[in-house]
Amino acid sequence: xxxxxxxxxxxxxxxxxxxxxxxxxxxxxxxxxxxxxxxxxxxxxxxxxxxxxxxxxxxxxxxxxxxxxxxxxxxxxxxxxxxxxxxxxxxxxxxxxxxxxxxxxxxxxxxxxxxxxxxxxxxxxxxxxxxxxxxxxxxxxxxxxxxxxxxxxxxxxxxxxxxxxxxxxxxxxxxxxxxx
Numbered sequence: 286x287x288x289x290x291x292x293x294x295x296x297x298x299x300x301x302x303x304x305x306x307x308x309x310x311x312x313x314x315x316x317x318x319x320x321x322x323x324x325x326x327x328x329x330x331x332x333x334x335x336x337x338x339x340x341x342x343x344x345x346x347x348x349x350x351x352x353x354x355x356x357x358x359x360x361x362x363x364x365x366x367x368x369x370x371x372x373x374x375x376x377x378x379x380x381x382x383x384x385x386x387x388x389x390x391x392x393x394x395x396x397x398x399x400x401x402x403x404x405x406x407x408x409x410x411x412x413x414x415x416x417x418x419x420x421x422x423x424x425x426x427x428x429x430x431x432x433x434x435x436x437x438x439x440x441x442x443x444x445x446x447x448x449x450x451x452x453x454x455x456x457x458x459x460x461x462x463x464x465x
Contacts (some may be wrong), residue, residue: 293390323454325437355388357455374413377453407451
């Protein structure tokens with residue numbers, strides 16, 4: 286499994302989403318650590334719908350040569366407004382699939398998803414997660430290949446990241462990765 290994280294995308298997230306005009310390496314490393322913390326959640330914590338990284342790899346890699354993943358994290362936003370922000374599962378799901386939250390400088394709308402894994406952390410309802418993920422997949426069905434059924438895997442862990450009520454980590458196997 287190879288997680289593609291691109292400096293250009295990290296700088297874009299810092300500039301446009303986090304409103305940081307002069308990001309330092311610490312800022313970029315914080316983004317990388319958030320997403321990698323989310324990816325390894327299932328190895329570190331128990332959860333309602335938990336999945337091992339090996340099991341996720343089986344679901345995310347339809348063919349051995351297609352093992353390059355785009356990653357993303359939600360919620361991302363200006364840290365100064367974090368205290369005023371109320372985040373829901375719907376918000377996390379919407380942000381997670383947004384190209385502005387992807388940590389690779391390729392637009393997923395220019396390709397199709399072979400498979401997706403969504404790792405939700407915090408006090409979230411599994412019914413809400415399943416409902417919003419199904420709605421997103423149905424609404425954006427043109428961006429998912431039809432020849433791989435059930436190509437969206439969700440993981441729910443009860444333990445939220447430090448300083449947050451809930452979060453979501455996105456892992457996507459998309460044909461748009463070829464833009465890198």
